[in-house]
Amino acid sequence: MNILVTGGCGFIGSHVVRLLISKGIGVVNLDKLTYAGNPENVRDVGRHPKYRFIKGDICDAGVVRRAARGVDGILNLAAETHVDRSILDPGAFIRTDMIGTYVLLEEARLRRLKFFVQVSTDEVYGSVSSGKATEGSPLRPTNPYAASKLGADRLAHSYYATYGMRIIITRGSNTYGPFQFPEKLIPLTIIRALLGEPIPVYGDGRNVRDWLRAEDHAEAIWLAARRGRTGEAYNISGGSERENIWIVRKILSAAGAPEKLISYVKDREGHDRRYAMSGAKIRRELGWQPRRPDIADGIRQTVDWYRENRRWWEPVVRRNAAFRNYFDRQYGHRWGGGGRRRADGKQK
Numbered sequence: 001m002n003i004l005v006t007g008g009c010g011f012i013g014s015h016v017v018r019l020l021i022s023k024g025i026g027v028v029n030l031d032k033l034t035y036a037g038n039p040e041n042v043r044d045v046g047r048h049p050k051y052r053f054i055k056g057d058i059c060d061a062g063v064v065r066r067a068a069r070g071v072d073g074i075l076n077l078a079a080e081t082h083v084d085r086s087i088l089d090p091g092a093f094i095r096t097d098m099i100g101t102y103v104l105l106e107e108a109r110l111r112r113l114k115f116f117v118q119v120s121t122d123e124v125y126g127s128v129s130s131g132k133a134t135e136g137s138p139l140r141p142t143n144p145y146a147a148s149k150l151g152a153d154r155l156a157h158s159y160y161a162t163y164g165m166r167i168i169i170t171r172g173s174n175t176y177g178p179f180q181f182p183e184k185l186i187p188l189t190i191i192r193a194l195l196g197e198p199i200p201v202y203g204d205g206r207n208v209r210d211w212l213r214a215e216d217h218a219e220a221i222w223l224a225a226r227r228g229r230t231g232e233a234y235n236i237s238g239g240s241e242r243e244n245i246w247i248v249r250k251i252l253s254a255a256g257a258p259e260k261l262i263s264y265v266k267d268r269e270g271h272d273r274r275y276a277m278s279g280a281k282i283r284r285e286l287g288w289q290p291r292r293p294d295i296a297d298g299i300r301q302t303v304d305w306y307r308e309n310r311r312w313w314e315p316v317v318r319r320n321a322a323f324r325n326y327f328d329r330q331y332g333h334r335w336g337g338g339g340r341r342r343a344d345g346k347q348k
């Protein structure tokens with residue numbers, strides 16, 4: 001079997017590529033190598049005879065046509081993925097997450113591919129004030145990232161309803177682990193803790209996310225591709241809901257860094273308070289639950305990975321002007337505007 005994985009040089013995509021190669025499956029990895037894509041993430045499989053890399057954009061129908069030649073199915077992970085960036089610049093999200101998905105779906109339709117998995121997100125449900133979102137819950141995304149992912153999620157579904165294609169949609173929760181670009185909460189906090197730099201916590205730090213290990217996420221995507229019911233969406237929940245401040249404190253403790261690095265900053269615009277999903281459907285239908293559910297253990301292991309892999313992240317953080325510019329743009333006004341308060345609430 002040969003599979004087209006898009007976004008295979010990104011965080012979760014690289015775990016998916018590694019998983020498929022370890023199972024003897026042929027992989028074509030189509031990735032544009034945006035700031036978030038890093039060939040180092042798949043270096044261990046780079047020379048494998050069943051692995052092929054194509055640098056290209058999923059919005060480019062010509063490249064997609066070439067990449068899809070001879071494949072059985074598509075796992076679409078390529079996306080712009082960071083909520084804060086979507087607030088600064090929604091255009092790239094509309095383009096890649098929605099139009100790119102359309103281009104891939106068209107290719108799958110014309111080639112009559114055996115399956116297409118749209119990797120979606122729990123953010124399509126929006127903030128869940130109580131209980132847990134099931135696959136039938138209302139879809140109420142609030143930020144441009146979540147809204148563009150919902151567009152892709154429903155467009156994929158329409159290809160099932162309209163053309164009868166084998167479409168599966170997965171909605172994963174917040175994912176963490178090795179190879180995550182250091183802009184999202186966990187990797188950003190880890191590297192700043194290791195560097196002894198202030199850690200920006202939005203608002204009161206009590207927003208809740210449901211955390212899932214990347215390796216578990218990859219396994220669930222592949223299981224859904226093989227055994228999921230056609231046209232269905234599956235929540236992939238890590239089953240570990242935690243307040244952000246809990247996560248930050250665990251990281252500081254694992255990194256041996258002081259709590260005084262915690263700095264409460266101006267909140268994210270439209271910040272969803274809580275994400276929470278039920279994992280009952282995928283457990284019932286496919287027998288899946290996370291194999292690595294212990295978030296405290298997972299954080300310790302992830303901190304260890306970043307500690308041992310400075311050569312992977314230091315060039316991005318220290319010597320990369322684009323990242324520094326992004327960081328200043330994203331956080332400059334936050335430290336300034338809200339004041340750099342410490343964990344005890346005092347102004348710095």
Ligand code: NAD
Pocket residue numbers: 006007008009010011012013030031032033034035036037038056057058059076077078079080081082096100119120121122149171172173174175176180181
């Ligand atoms: P990531 O940002 O780490 O990687 C995205 C990858 O896509 C990069 O390698 C990038 O170069 C590539 N890419 C971006 N635009 C492209 C384009 N136009 N053409 C080709 N390649 C392009 O993302 P991630 O965190 O690994 O997320 C992967 C998928 O999982 C995304 O669809 C995301 O929405 C979804 N997801 C992520 C999370 C999470 O917590 N990270 C949770 C649920 C779902």
Ligand code: TYD
Pocket residue numbers: 082083084174183184185186188200201202203207208209244268
């Ligand atoms: P993030 O990792 O960006 O994922 P998402 O927005 O997709 O959930 O953020 C996770 C939580 O952490 C979210 O509530 C926002 C918060 N957060 C901070 O407090 N500080 C930060 O610097 C970042 C990036 C996120």
